[in-house]
Amino acid sequence: MPAANARALEKAKSIPADALIFDLEDAVAPDAKDTAREQAAAAAASGEYGQREVTIRCNGLDTPWGEADIAAAAAAGPSAIVIPKVSGLDALGAVADRLEAAGAPDHTTIWAMVETPQAIFAARDIAGFERVSVLVMGTNDLAKELRAELVPGRAPLYPHLATALLAAREADKVILDGVYNDVRDPEGFEVEARQGFEMGFDGKTLVHPDQVEPANRIWAPSEEQVEHARKVIAAFEEAEAKGRGVVTVDGRMIENLHVDNARRTLATADAIAALG
């Protein structure tokens, strides 16, 4: 949400999102950058956002605002600072140096936006950078850079989404899908969010409160999925006790890798339940 928008910062305290990004970059006009920085830092330091992870998206270090943004964000100590248009290791090193120099707490990680051709080619380096905890797809900028169209199904972006996913999984990092711009098109949002879920993204970045409920629903395991996961684990454990490594549940083959998936489903459901 634009950090210049005090109403949105207030409203975020009651939005059931897992994480919040207070934006200082593209959603904030040049004249409002200073106000946005002050409001974002105050909000991040306020402790008023409950269990939501609070992050601040800073302007790049190649802009007139980047240095001041990172210094203010580091002092506020959010969960992460989000860095737009990351090009590779040099850019991340420069940000990490500033965070250290400003005395940012260790818990403040970097969320790296993957939204340029350079970032796609450097995806493995970016995902492997120690302080990076999350990759965030910037599909608007990526489409702009590629001169691609943002079309239903996202065929022009699909290979690049998949490349970034591979890099995130190799490095065991979280990766979030890009935003859906048409805030008055719930059906289109649902289709795109489901595509991101099926591809393996860990979540989706959102631009409007109305997008939160469908995203939470799509990423949360359903009751049937939780029930099935329990069944898979129980059946496999029973089979293992009899010295077997494979079993069928509802006619489908189950091996230990499926049990890993089932355990992840239960862990996700437990984590959601713990949010209350």
Ligand SMILES: CC(C)(COP(=O)(O)OP(=O)(O)OC[C@H]1O[C@@H](n2cnc3c(N)ncnc32)[C@H](O)[C@@H]1OP(=O)(O)O)[C@@H](O)C(=O)NCCC(=O)NCCSC(=O)C[C@H](O)C(=O)O
């Ligand atoms: C897209 C919007 C400009 C639409 O605004 P608006 O028409 O005013 O929305 P509504 O009237 O439907 O709003 C209803 C209420 O919800 C609040 N609201 C709206 N959006 C947000 C939000 N993002 N966070 C919190 N609260 C929000 C309104 O204040 C209304 O509240 P109330 O007064 O109680 O009725 C607007 O939604 C918006 O600005 N969205 C975020 C834009 C943004 O942050 N852009 C940057 C991120 S996108 C990105 O990063 C792209 C990436 O880099 C890439 O390259 O792809």
Ligand SMILES: [Mg+2]
């Ligand atoms: Mg962008």
